[in-house]
Amino acid sequence: MKKGVIFLIIVFASQLIAGQSRYDGVLKAVSLSARGENEEAATVLSGLINTAPDADLMLLRGEIYLKSARLKEAKSDFMAAENMKPGSGMYGLARCAAAGGDVKGAVAYLEAHLKSSFRKSEPEIMLDSAFGSIQSSSEWKSLWKKEWYKGYERKNWEIDHYLKIGKTDLAEETWRELSAEYSDMPVTDYCNARIMISRGQYREAASLLEPLAVKPDAPVSYLIALAEARAGEGNYYAAATIYGRLINAEYPDPQLLVKRASMLLKAGDRDAAKADLGRYLGLDPDNSEALGLIGRTYAEEGAIYEALPYLNTNIEQHPGEARAFSLRGDAWLAARTWDKAAEDYTMSLDIDPDNGPVNLNLGIALINTGNTGDACHYLRKAKELGEKEATRYLSKYCIK
DSSP states (O other), X not given: OOHHHHHHHHHHHHHHHHHHHHHHHHHHHHHHHHTTOHHHHHXXXXXXXXXXXXXXXXXXXXXXXXXXXXXXXXXXXHHHHHHHSTTTTHHHHHHHHHHTTOHHHHHHHHHHHHTSTTOOXXXXXXXXXXXXXXXXXXXXXXXXXXXXXXXXXXXXXXXXXXXXXXXXXXXXXXHXXXXXXXXXXXXXXXXXXXXXXXXXXXXXXXHHHHHHHTSTTOOHHHHHHHHHHHHHTTOHHHHXXXXXXXXXXXXXOTHHHHHHHHHHHHHTOHHHHHHHHHHHHHHOTTOHHHXXXXXXXXXXXXXXXXXXXXXXXXXXXXXXXHHHHHHHHHHHHHTTXXXXXXXXXXXXXXXXXXXXXXXXXXXXXXXXXXXHHHHHHHHHHHHHTTOXXXXXXXXXXXXX
């Protein structure tokens, strides 16, 4: 191989590593901030900014400074982002002004934001606690006398609200109004697909969302909905691929790693799933869901002693969570260590006594320890809770 080619490969590889390092740094900062560790999150971002500043990093650090009530630093970051990417910093500047009691400044910045391509939805703005102290002002009321949004946007939000509160019929009624006026717009198919998902019509929803989500500028909400539809129809690898697309685009949500791992596990790709979970635990080492998933994965492979450190840590960090105990119980059950499985399932039921699968598994574990009498109690409870498999064990061990 020629030296020039080798050099290009090395340069390309170093760029990939640097890119992943930056993204993992962003995910680390988001994770730290979500846990209330804002000072540490800002420090991580400062390191990235010192290396290669960009508007997105400045916006993220500005948000973290604002959460810490460091208004001067937050305003400086939002202004820097605005200079790098016009329009991007206006919302943050509005929030800073509101937090500082500057009503006129907040409204002026917000008006500029509403005129920009970075405009947030009206519900998001109205529910933003940063503006709570100024929403009774005449300046705020005057701003909202203007019509900032289109009819299809409002219908979309209305449908979203109805679906969140379980009012699918009202969502469908609103969708019919949306379809009558905006039949050819992507948002109409998107809203229809979300209604289908709420009704369990996953395949039909995916067929509507696929042509929308394939576009390079497709909204994140379209991709998330398509992933949900693919998972619902049982196409787990396709769902994982969609989450991978968001990860490759460096969308700043650490939970994407866990979501992709969960889909990969269901698709049977345990090695790839463990890689994602390991990467996530590097960001949030005490996360219950990730610890439980990776522990269960090792246990299902028969690697009980690789699973236990994760499952033990999960219980140590989350002793009040029933699932932490049931997951370790699942590992012991897979290893046919019946007495330890029974102990963990019992602890889980002490916290959440009406969990059907755990009652069933405790009954199975107790049968294998020879304690059929107690097993039948839990198997009957499991049957009452809808676990059909309990009937087979009841007929074999509990009906005399």
